[in-house]
Amino acid sequence: MTAPRRALIVIDAQQEYFDGLLPIQYPDRNESIARIRAAIDAAEQSDTPVVLVQHELPAEAPVFASGSATWQNHLEVAAHEERASKRISKQFSSIFAGTDLEAWLRGQAIDTITLVGYMTNNCVLASAAAAEPLGFAVEVLSDATGAIDLANEAGSAPARQVHETLMTLLHSNWAAVTDTDTWTAALQAGEPLDKSDLVTSAAHGRSEQ
Numbered sequence: 001m002t003a004p005r006r007a008l009i010v011i012d013a014q015q016e017y018f019d020g021l022l023p024i025q026y027p028d029r030n031e032s033i034a035r036i037r038a039a040i041d042a043a044e045q046s047d048t049p050v051v052l053v054q055h056e057l058p059a060e061a062p063v064f065a066s067g068s069a070t071w072q073n074h075l076e077v078a079a080h081e082e083r084a085s086k087r088i089s090k091q092f093s094s095i096f097a098g099t100d101l102e103a104w105l106r107g108q109a110i111d112t113i114t115l116v117g118y119m120t121n122n123c124v125l126a127s128a129a130a131a132e133p134l135g136f137a138v139e140v141l142s143d144a145t146g147a148i149d150l151a152n153e154a155g156s157a158p159a160r161q162v163h164e165t166l167m168t169l170l171h172s173n174w175a176a177v178t179d180t181d182t183w184t185a186a187l188q189a190g191e192p193l194d195k196s197d198l199v200t201s202a203a204h205g206r207s208e209q
Contacts, residue, residue, distance in 0.1 A: 007048065007113055008040065008114045009116070010036060012054060013077040014072060016063055017146070025159030026146060032143060033077075040080050043187070052073065052077065055089075086101075088100075088101055095127040095130070113139070114139040115128060119147055121163075124170075129174055131174070137192070138175040141177075141179060141180050142177050149162075
């Protein structure tokens, strides 16, 4: 079996999700940022490229305002900025929209992207889905991502329900979902991660009802 050529993509691990208007609620944000740091450390130790992504909006925006304190990467991630293989600024949910990431990944012969960061219910989901037609295999680390409580005219859902539902959804089609320790072991062994598929997930879902 061919070993995957991975890149670790750290999505928007910014202060906005800690001190701003969008605090991560589940998993605990202090625990998830520690797992992000652990994934970065593991990637660096194995010479796996690390890409740091920051959402950036105009200076007058209420969130992710360019140059603001909450636009900055969390200190656990900022410590790696100078060593990052690539840094990207984005304005859309997907890490591919309006960026040169796809071209850079192909130039590095990367075939598998590992997603960590925030939020599960926005940029992680959008990026995993966007990778499918581009032909990249996707991995998502469930303990190194995070969601927020949601409520609007369509309904409401607490962050834990949002996160766990989306991890199940991602693993059913768009990504291999696992935790940071399992991923690190696969990274060190040069092995791919297993994922489910929609038909199998649907069958298991029916059997549990």
